[in-house]
Structures are given as C-alpha cells and as structure tokens.
Amino acid sequence: MNKPNMSQGLDTSTQPAIELRKINKSFGPVHANKDIDLLVKKGSIHGIIGENGAGKSTLMSILYGFYTADDGDILVDGKTVTIPDSKTAISLGIGMVHQHFMLVDNFSVLENVVLGAEGGASLSGGLGRAKSELQRLEDEYELKVDPDALIEDLPVGLQQRVEILKALFRGAEILILDEPTGVLTPSEADHLFKILDVLKNQGKTILLITHKLREIMAITDTVSVMRRGEMVATRKTSETSMSELAELMVGRSVLLNVDKKPAEPKERVLEVNNLSVVDSRGVKVVKDVSFNVRAGEIVGIAGVSGNGQSELLETIAGIRRADQGTLWIDGDEIDLRAKPLDPAEMREKSLGHVPEDRHRMGLVTKFAEYENSILGYHTDAIYSKGPLLDIAKIKQLAEVEIEKYDIRPPSPLLKTANFSGGNQQKIVLAREIERDPTVLLVGQPTRGVDIGAIEFIHKRIVELRDAGKGILLVSVELDEIRSLADRILVMFDGKIVGERTPDADEGELGLLMAGVEGEAK
C-alpha cells in the first residue's frame, strides 16, 4: 500500500484515509489503548463498537489531538503525522462530533460555527462570509439550521447538526462521531443516518463510535470491535451479525433478551394521581399524570430524556416538590403539594430509589464503598452502637452485599470513584434492593454500564419483581424498557401519552415518544 508511484489512477481511492499502527495510551495504571491497529477506507462509514470503557473514546480523542498517544503511528492519507492538539487535527481535515456537544449555549449557531475559524481579527467581515458558506453547506448536505438561533433554544437533534456543520465548515474530510444517537429520538437518529449517507456519497470518510449494535448494522460499511483497550476484530458489516459482534464485544455470548416469566400482578402498591410538577424555571414539566404500580410487576416509563420522567421520579422519591397531586403508598394517601414527605420519610414507607444519576444523587464518590452502602439508611438501628456508627458491622454487611452482587474489586474500603460504572451501579442497587422495599423506583439502571453488568442488573430487577414487589422503571433505552417492563407508559412533554404492552410495535412506540399524535388513543 505504501509502494511508490501509487498516486495515479484508481489506486488513490484504495489508500486509507486513516491508518493507526500500534497505538498505546495509558492513564496511570489504566491501559486504555493497547497496540491498536486500524485501517479506515476513504469514503466509507467505519463503525467502532465496544462496551463502555473499551477505549473507543480514548482512541478517537488521540486522533483528534485531545490526548497524545504514548507511542504508535498515525497516518492520514498515507502520510505519518503527529497530532499534538485539536488545531492540528482540524488542519489535517479531521472533524469530531463529541458525545457531549462542544457548543457554547448562549451563542448563536453562527458564532459557534465560526469559533476558532473566524477568518480575521475583526468579526464583521468573517461572520458575513461564514453565513453564506453555512448556507451553501446547509443546501449541499441538507442540514437546515437557523444560523441566528441560540444553541440553548435548539433541540438536541439540531445541536448535533450544528456540530456537524462546525466540522464541515472547517473543511473536514474525515468526520468522527462519538455516540451520536445517545440523545436522539429514533426518528432523529434515522435522520442523522440519512445525513451520514449523504456525506459518504460526497466522499467524506465517517468514523462512527457506538455501543449500539443496531446502528452498526444499519449504517456502516466496516466495523471494528474493541474490548478492554484492544482492537479484537474488524469485519465487513455485510458479512457479520449482531450476535457475532455482541460476542466479540464481551468475549462471550450474552443474552440480549431478559429471561423472565409473565408477570403476576397483585394488589396496587403505589398510585399516583393528577401529579403536576413545575420546575425552577417555572415551566410545567409533569402534567396531570396518573398511574399505578401493582405488586409483582414492572411498569416502564419510556420517553426521550427531558420529557418529565426525571422530575416524575424525583417527585415520587420525595426529592422534588409537586405543584399538585396525591400519592398512595403503604396505605396512606399523601398530598404531594400540601404535605409532601421527604426522602427519608418515603424510605420509611418502604420505597427504594435507584436515582438516574448515580454520581450526583446515588453515591458520594469520594466515600468508600462501605460508607456508600448505607447512605440514606445510616440512621437505621442496626448500623449504630449507641450514638456512634458501628463501623465493623457496616463493613461486614457491605462485604455480604459485595459478594452477593459480584461487585468488583471486592473491597469495601475502596473509594467509590475508583469502581467502574457498572460496579458503582451495583453498589447503589444492592443498597436499595437489600432493604427489601415494597416499591422500587429505578432510573436509568444501566446508563454507562457494560453489557455483563447490564445482564446482572436486569436479572436482579426481575427477581425483585418475582418476589412480589412493585417496580417503576424509567429509562431512555427503549430496548431496556421493552425487555424488562410488563407495562409500558410513554411520556412526552410531561404527559403520559399512551400505555402499551412490551410486545408493541417499536415504530409505534417511537412515534409516541416523538409526540406524533393520532397514533395515541
């Protein structure tokens, strides 16, 4: 491939856009990338799939100059290059759409696009030229965005479009997208894929980082699989299958579907009536929501994130105050506006809560594992010896939980921050489930969690259901809701817009989640 005199004729098209040779990168003791080799063909869509923490994002950050590799070679268009910073990456024609958008929220679309590529010390001329260039790009790639709109007013789908425009504006020939569909509705994701197809047909090279198998199958030409910092395989997408890729990702075959018996729901354990919640901005985010959860069933709340699910969960847990509504639990009718209970009182009503954001609400990451294992229950008599905490007892109980939930490393003294996402989630789950709650609220149980742990967490939740408890599950992963829940409530714009069974058509659920009316009855 590196023979001389290859620059003429058709052969240039076979030259890889990117070639990586033996890339290594460590963060302290963590070897994030080990001897990575990768060939990306020009004008193709190349997927990189792997679990969270497999090293995909690190590898892409090296390519984009955000980190520098410890050793190894990077070749762009056949030439060896060093990429010490993002500026160099941009000048090499590499653009990146980050998982968390790199946009300035209170800037206009145009200002965000020109940032770093203003074309002169004064803005007046540059902005005008940028606007017409933006117009051209919008037309060429069907990427419509109002250039004067503020980012904070745009839905995430459009914000992502701005990120793509930003890269194209800088003349990107190679576009890296890091988990681009995480924040999108199914229809927005479909639209994104159409855009990527157009880009490919215009000769751009696309690197798609994801942990979603379906996306890989739907859009890529080639797929490379990463596992624990290593590149374990590269396949032509047309010659592989979801199950093969899944196996490569985890190193063993996994159950993509949860194995569970039909639910046998009994009496109601939780009932929410006419609940409305107004957030700190004065916006009504939950609108007159009513539903119940019975013993022995999992009720799933599906929806694109930001449609009131988080607020709903927090209000039931006692963290957030309601504008109106009542809650029935444990034989008591609670007026959520006039006399709400605080989270501790809700716990006394035998309500467990696995919050959506384990870092912000579920754990104190600077605390050791054993300390986190009693958070919220630390006033329970069994943890006390007189006015003091019975540390020995707490550690001993923590070790039991660690064993039972296969938390690794099995060390109750380790700072929680040093556990992986999946193990952190298991710590929270163990704490809440082991208190044997009548009702368990679970928010995003597997966000940022690897496949092995997902399987474990799902099994635990189903076991709790089979033990006759009521579970309210909120997740933005439709697959998760469909495989776990016995009943699905779809939330859109603060309202419950429909109830379906888990075998409902995915397209129909997608439409409900996107707020397309007429479908919902």
Add this chain to the structure above:
Amino acid sequence: MFDILIQILDSTVRLSTPLLLACLAGLYSERSGVVDIGLEGKMLGAAFGAGAVGYITGSAWLGLLAGIGVACGLALIHGLASITNRGNQIVSGVAINFLAIGLTGLLGQTWFRQGGRTPALPEGGRFENIDLPFVDALSGVPVLGPIYSELLSGHNILVYVAFAAVPLTWWVLFRTRFGLRLRAVGENPAAVDTAGIGVIWLRYRAVVICGILCGIAGAYLSIAQSSGFIKEMTAGKGFIALAALIFAKWRPGNAMLACLLFGFLDAVAIRLQGQEIPGIGEVPVQFFQALPYILTVILLAGFIGKAIPPKTSGIPYLKERT
C-alpha cells in the same frame, strides 16, 4: 439648585472612574472564566507603585506605567495560581488582597517613613485636569454651558480613558475574534479547546488585560485624584467594582451605568455629610456607603432580574478523562 446638581454629578464622574476601570478589568477576567476577587489588591498595589514612581521620577506617565506593571505582576500571580495550577480562584484573590495591603504598608514605611504614605507628588508627577476646547466661550450659555464646562470638561486624562474604555470593551467583546473566543472560553472552555484554540493562553491574555485596567484604576487614585499614595486608599473600591460587575450582568454598557450609580451614591453621601434633610433628619454616611452592597444583594436575591455569571467562571479547565 442646578449648580448643586452639576457639582454632585461632576464628583460622581470623578468617583465613578476608578470603579469603572476596575469593573471593566473584572469583566475581562470573569468573561474568560477567571473569577477575580483580587481587584482591590491589584488597585492598591498599582496605586502604591504609581505614587512611589511618580514621586521619585516626577513623571505621571512613568507612575502610570509602574502602576500597570505592579497590577499586571499581581494578575500574573493570580493567573499562575488559578489557570496554570488550577487552584481555587477565590483563595488566590483573597491572598492577593492581603499581600497588597501588607506589602504597600511595609514598603511605604520602609522607603518613605511617612506612616505608609508616599510623599506629596512633585510638579509633573500628577495627571492634571484638562480643559476641553471652547470652555471659556461656552461657559456663559445657560444650562448647556455649565454641563460642558463643569461636567464634561476639566477632568484628568484617565477619566476620559475610563469612559472611552466602555465602548472599546463592547467592541472588543462583541465585534472581534478575540472577544468571541473570550466569551466562549468563559462559557465552555472545552468547546474552545476542541475548536483548536488554546484555553490557557486565552485566559492569560484576559487576566493581563485585567491587570492593565486595574493598574490604571490604581494610578488614578494616587496620582490623579490625589497627590500621593495613602495607606489602604482603595477602601473597598475593588469590592464595589465587583458588586457593580454583578449588577451590570457582565456587560460593558451596564457596567458604566452601575459604576455611575454607585459613584453617584458616594457623591451624595459626601454632599449630605452633616446636613439635615427636611423631614428625615441627618442620614448617616454609612447608609450611602452600604447602598451599593444592599442593591447587589437585592439583585442577587432575584428581585431585579437575574444575574447569570459566565458559566464556568471560577472553575479551572481540565481536559476531561472520558
């Protein structure tokens, strides 16, 4: 009555000038994401530097330069602590304030032996007031005459510099590449970094501009408004400037209005000292001195709109490990 008003407004302009310079200094720093509680200390250091060099050299311009030099030095210490070493910006700022109080007092006493003062400035060591053209010709014109000759004319050069810095700052912030990047780095440094712009260098430039403006503000106090440095002569002006910055919601035009308002309150307080107001009686000076802070607290409590600071101000930038 009209004369009194003109006099009060005239002294409002004089009293607002150091506030305005310091406020704009803070604006550059905080817009870039570096909180600067050390405006007071930088001003004090600059006032001393200007006073000392002005006295020794007999040149106001060299005094000004020295003031700027001292303030920039302190600004760079703040930059080193908070940008390069990612320290706590409040702690660094407070440390600079104490450093300035201690050093100016100590050096002042050691060098000049006048209880921390610098000796009165010689001829040429102080910025003199400038008369605008046609002052004499226009002073007889009713209403407009006094406004021109008393209010607009007859200030020293630094007053005009301060007020000219307002539209200039607006232009820099909203019409130049540097301003766009400065605003961006205070809101989302990661966006700036991934756009191929160095965050550190950008923030250092903002901090140095902050130093220059604080330097002018300090020099104004010791070699323009007064004739020499007096121990702790900033007397909290840096903090009032900070309050004005919040009050102005980090916008240059508003900053001028806020500083004029606070300067006006000061001017009224001086005017009313020891005088009875019919129906109310004597108003304690402390009331007017406290008003800027009271107004700022009311603003922060959300009664007059909302003051939203640049999103990442106070937070050091660290490349995130994903």
